[in-house]
Amino acid sequence: MAIGIILNRVFRLKSNPLLEYVSQNKEKIDKCYLIIPKEQFETESEMKANYYKGSLQKFVNELNKQEIEPFIMPYEELIGFCKDKDIHQVVIAGDIMSYHHETYDILHQNHLFEKASIKVVSLRANHYFKLNKTRNHQGEPYKVFTSFYKKWRPYLMKRKEHSYDLRDIAKIAVKSQQIIKGDYEKFGISELDAQQCWSKFLDQDIENYKMNREYLPEVLTSQLSIYLAYGLIDIKQIFNDLLDNYDKDEQNYEAFIRELIFREFYYVLMTHYPETAHVVFKEKYQNLEWSYNKGDFKLWKEGKTGFPIIDAAMGEINRTGYMHNRMRMVVSQFLTKDLFIDWTWGEDYFRQKLIDYDAASNVDGGQWSASTGTDAAPYFRMFNPIRQSERFDKKALYIKTFVPQLNDIDAKYLHDTHKHQNQLQSQGIELGKDYPKQMVDHGKSREYVMSAFKALD
Numbered sequence: 001m002a003i004g005i006i007l008n009r010v011f012r013l014k015s016n017p018l019l020e021y022v023s024q025n026k027e028k029i030d031k032c033y034l035i036i037p038k039e040q041f042e043t044e045s046e047m048k049a050n051y052y053k054g055s056l057q058k059f060v061n062e063l064n065k066q067e068i069e070p071f072i073m074p075y076e077e078l079i080g081f082c083k084d085k086d087i088h089q090v091v092i093a094g095d096i097m098s099y100h101h102e103t104y105d106i107l108h109q110n111h112l113f114e115k116a117s118i119k120v121v122s123l124r125a126n127h128y129f130k131l132n133k134t135r136n137h138q139g140e141p142y143k144v145f146t147s148f149y150k151k152w153r154p155y156l157m158k159r160k161e162h163s164y165d166l167r168d169i170a171k172i173a174v175k176s177q178q179i180i181k182g183d184y185e186k187f188g189i190s191e192l193d194a195q196q197c198w199s200k201f202l203d204q205d206i207e208n209y210k211m212n213r214e215y216l217p218e219v220l221t222s223q224l225s226i227y228l229a230y231g232l233i234d235i236k237q238i239f240n241d242l243l244d245n246y247d248k249d250e251q252n253y254e255a256f257i258r259e260l261i262f263r264e265f266y267y268v269l270m271t272h273y274p275e276t277a278h279v280v281f282k283e284k285y286q287n288l289e290w291s292y293n294k295g296d297f298k299l300w301k302e303g304k305t306g307f308p309i310i311d312a313a314m315g316e317i318n319r320t321g322y323m324h325n326r327m328r329m330v331v332s333q334f335l336t337k338d339l340f341i342d343w344t345w346g347e348d349y350f351r352q353k354l355i356d357y358d359a360a361s362n363v364d365g366g367q368w369s370a371s372t373g374t375d376a377a378p379y380f381r382m383f384n385p386i387r388q389s390e391r392f393d394k395k396a397l398y399i400k401t402f403v404p405q406l407n408d409i410d411a412k413y414l415h416d417t418h419k420h421q422n423q424l425q426s427q428g429i430e431l432g433k434d435y436p437k438q439m440v441d442h443g444k445s446r447e448y449v450m451s452a453f454k455a456l457d
Contacts, residue, residue: 045352047355
């Protein structure tokens, strides 16, 4: 029997269920083709593309060290390759949501394989909970996080990680003899790097996680979202490590566990309701008359809103391919509430730019900000960007990092530039010339949002 192992975003040698499957079935397999479907990126996503290519290349190099040579090809060539090699069965991670293009989702890929009469074996690789096990008493998916968390938190336990001998796989794996074009080694991250970063976080930083997770000037979080987005670490290992050390600091460990369960919650929701990637979850708000002002959207993307905290966050994503979690909520709310622009526009921009982009988390996060999703922020809860700046970046260190033209301005004047325009001018910044004026009046925007939502209640 010839089989194909589709290594889509499971870039690890340790505890990989796809490799374990090969090892467990080696007696039945004559030829094993390890295949990495290569994602395609738009020109706007160059930084993200380079990171992906670098991580892929590092994974391939590690496979090569084990005398395993995978076949690398665009998603569009998968079916043709399988037919050419007489592959009638593929093994694929069945819990991979889109990390760049929706067509890479398991739902779309399953359909294509089934249409070609190729059997699909789906394995859970990057998520913890089984979809069919996470329903409420009515047999429906949980739509409120708190209920999901209370129900499934007790089911976290030490679980056996996947094990196998890579030598067994190398014996039956067909060598591709492919050479990767281009050198992307300086980009991305390897499995070893991810493991070391995770160990360092557990040793040094998790004890201050609850406090540090809101600290803007520096990245003091685990960066685990990146490792999980590329399948560099098994989620079972993550939970095992957390449970092993839980008694050291229950408060911070539980706060971290809660965030991971949030990720599981969003994944479950997105899988059951894939249409919510494009349509608001709450039907009563499907007729909201969003603004589609391209000029306003452009200013938001470029970080030229006149609100330094917003502009800093957009500077961060445009410069680094990352954005602080707190600021993802703040800038999303600014887009959907202050500018009243369709949340899907912002979500798509995040898709293009974020290195750790996760469709489920970002779609549900976008709908949370827009007050249109399940478990969303009520529409009357609307972040004031000035208050957010004062609270989370009091000394303006984050602002000055990503809006460098404001470096020499006293921090107290940078939270509300409209109020302090005279002081700004005395320190060398003229609004409208050296730095943009505030593009909206937050108070008036709030009034408009309240009336728009109330009209549909």
